[in-house]
Amino acid sequence: MYYLDSKDADGNIVKVEVTKEIYDLFIDETPKEEEHFRNQKRRRLTFMDMDLLHTDRTLEDDYFIREDMGKLFDTINACTPIQRERFLLHFLYGLTYTQIGEMSGCSYVTVHRSVQKVLKKIEKVFEKGGKN
Secondary structure (H helix, E strand, O other): OEEEEEEOOOOOEEEEEEOHHHHHHHHOOOHHHHHHHHHHHHHHHHHHHHHHOOOOOOHHHHHHHHHHHHHHHHHHHHOOHHHHHHHHHHHOOOOOHHHHHHHHOOOHHHHHHHHHHHHHHHHHHHHHOOOO
């Protein structure tokens, strides 16, 4: 298996297991695509950082945000490797369902259903306020 590095909400690097095709896509990017990707990621991180620096929040708010982020990551990590990969490619890296389907040799509908299953699991955890 192949792994890509990503950062979680706390800025810790986590390894995400991906197929060879997905790995090759991210490793073999042309310099222009790589720069575009880095710029997109930087914009997302800047937005997230600005949100994290919001001064109207209390320490208690920050605690609950971190707790929720932990539940989110636990739920995503509990999914199947394929579900997790498709979910992260869509929401973390901004790929469309069509792009993910082309990379993994499946249809738009298959990718959509896979991502929706992860979203339903996340919704279930946060509706109950409990564990996945």
